[in-house]
Each structure stands twice: as C-alpha cells, then as structure tokens.
Amino acid sequence: MCLAVAGELIEISEHSDPLWRMGEVSFGGVLRQVSLACVPEARVGDQLLVHVGVALTVLEPER
Template sequence: MCLAVPGQIISINENDEPLLRLGRVSFGGVVKTVNLAYVPEAQVGDYAIVHVGFALSIIDEDEAEETLDYFKQIQEVST
C-alpha cells in the first residue's frame, strides 16, 4: 500500500530544466524538499499531494486540512 501526504509549498527553486524544479514543502511543520516536475502550475501557498519526494497533484486547502485532520485523529487513537 502506498501513502501520499498533503503538504503546503513554502518556497520554489525555479530551474531552467523543468524536471529539476524543486520546492520546500511543509508537512505540519516538517519541511522537506520535493520535486515539482509533475505539477508545473504549482505556486507558493498551494497544497500538493506528495509521494516519495514527488508532488503528484495540487489540491485545495480545505481538502488538505481535512486529510491532515484525519491523520491527527489516527495518531490520537493509536497512542
């Protein structure tokens, strides 16, 4: 089973090579570098679904927050 997690793009490192376009993405305060090649329309402030270091799609803020809330509920139940 694979898991993709929503995160908010906080900065983008533009590059002349589209495959090397990278962004810093915050996952509830944990910031990771993510490849943005699959989402050329992505902008700072957008939420993206990320899997193994690649942003796969852009989602709206409400959907991202709802998913993050589910993760919090799962964590509370499992502790």
C-alpha cells in the same frame, strides 16, 4: 500499499529545465525538498499531495 501526504508549498527553487524544479514543502512544520516536475502549475501557498518526494497534484481548496 502507498501513502501520499498533503503539505503546503513554502518556497520554489526554479531551474532552467522544468524537470529539475524543486520546492520546499511543510508537512505540519517539518520541511522537505520535493520535486515539482509533475506539477508545473504549483505556486507558493498551494497544498500538494506528495509521494516519495514527488508532488503528484495540487489540491483544490475546500469550500
């Protein structure tokens, strides 16, 4: 069974190669470095779905 967790993108570390783009993500106050290679559209403040250190998708805000 796999588990993906939602977290808020706090900071982005840009890189000349988009595959090495990283972000600092807050999971309820716990900060982790996450790869943003799969979500080039991610911006600071977005909620991301993260699995094993890789952001898989940007979550849509609830209405």
